[in-house]
Amino acid sequence: MIHSEPALDAATADLLPHVVRLGPNLWGASFKLMKMVPAHHIVDTALKTGEIGPDTVIVESTSGTYGLALAVKTALIGRRLVLVTDPAMDDRLCRRVADLGATVEMCRTPSALGEYQTVRLTRLAAVRERYPDSFWPRQYDNPLNPASYSIVADHLNRQLGRLDALIGPVGSGGSMCGTAAGLRRYSPGLRAVGVDTPGSVLFGQPDQVRELRGLGNSVLPGILDHTAFDEVHWCPAGNAYRHTRRLHRTSGLFHGPTSGAALAVARWWADRNPEARTLVMLPDQGDRYLDTVYDDSWLDAHPARRADGEPHQVTLPTGESSWTWMRWNRRRLTDVVDRPGPRP
Structure with a gap:
């Protein structure tokens, strides 16, 4: 059952996602600009503490x-x-x-x-x-980044009540770690499924050139709490592009490939867990991708951009270019791999 939303002030309301139903047991948190959440919180906090002055x-x-x-x-x-x-x-x-x-x-x-x-x-x-006289918000290391998503978790709980799984892309780790922590106050058994991409060091793969941007990383953010995650998927570009376009055609939601990657994983996961109430984070709008992901000639120029397929399970990060996934089981990165990637 979806609950009614109390009135919010205009500044806060603009930060929160629309909640849309995408399947029998799957909902999407559709953001206008998700990064406004940490930007708003970090900058406002620095203004209050005096770290940002009139000339900073x-x-x-x-x-x-x-x-x-x-x-x-x-x-x-x-x-x-x-x-x-x-x-x-x-x-x-x-x-x-x-x-x-x-x-x-x-x-x-x-x-x-x-x-x-x-x-x-x-x-x-x-x-x-x-x-x-400068201020560096430090999106990769500032604990205010994940903490800012507390209002998102509260909003999602008011909208949906109990949730069994949260699925979303991981770049800095702020949105997934912060939202999962907030939702677990209401749904202690919530499973968090992180969506990375091949060639990203975040969950132990070797650093390689990546076509997908907006998720994955070449350095390890200090705010990324690996123990928050129950599963990790490495979703390649082709799957992300296909699900980005499918989302637009079937629901009218105009998002970018970061959201497409999360949705590919979320649909796969929700189909295999039909009793679970599953939510997927859709953080980025599609405006930047009109000449790429939303252009058939661009997709056709490289066969990998049209690729699709099912994931296969691995027991360690492999560095494969195909879609893989593993049970992370809320472990630290050093419990899984011997040599974590570089820090910023």
């Missing part, structure tokens, strides 16, 4: 929607923002954050391993030297 420059490393969320927030509070990014932040998004007043520092050359995360962090350190 806010600086952050991001390649996606967290940068957009910070640009919106800093425009509203009248502060300068410098975003250190890489080519994954496409021209449309760069123009949008610039129109909101942000300065974009673009890192165009990857590291020797082909990734940008460490390159961006080096550039960010240089930017902070340039602006002594």
Whole structure:
């Protein structure tokens, strides 16, 4: 049974997702801009503590929607923002954050391993030297990131009541770890299923070039609590793209491939657990992907982008490019692999 939602103030209501039914036992939490949740909470807390003053420059490393969320927030509070990014932040998004007043520092050359995360962090350190009065929200390490999702968990509980499983993508770990912790106050038996992608170090795979962005990582965020997760899936791009388009055609929900990856796993999981009340996190909108995922000619240009298939179970992170999954059983990363990836 879906419960009625009490009235919320406008600022808070805009942070919360719409809850939509996607199947007999599957619901989706559809966000307009999920990263507004931590951006709003972290910046407001820093304003209250005095870490952000009248002349403070806010600086952050991001390649996606967290940068957009910070640009919106800093425009509203009248502060300068410098975003250190890489080519994954496409021209449309760069123009949008610039129109909101942000300065974009673009890192165009990857590291020797082909990734940008460490390159961006080096550039960010240089930017902070340039602006002594600066504030770094530290989305990967700030405990306020997962803590901010407490309001999301409360909202979802009011909407749906008891839940048996939460499924969602993992990038920094903030949304899944924070929402799972909040929901477990109401549903102690809740299972958390993390959705990663091949080539990401988050759950022990070797770092490789990844086509999917918005989930996965080349460094280990300090806020990622591996003991929150019961299962982990490594979903490849083809499955994510297929389910992104399927979601749009069947429900009208216009999301990006991060949401598609989560939905691929959620549909598979919900089908195999028909008695479980399952919720999937859908964090990103589809505007950035009109020329890629929503363009059939782009999909047809590379066979892997049309690939589909079922996952197969593994007992250790393998580094395979196909869809794999394993029972994580709320273990620490060091209990599963000997050599965790680098920290930011």
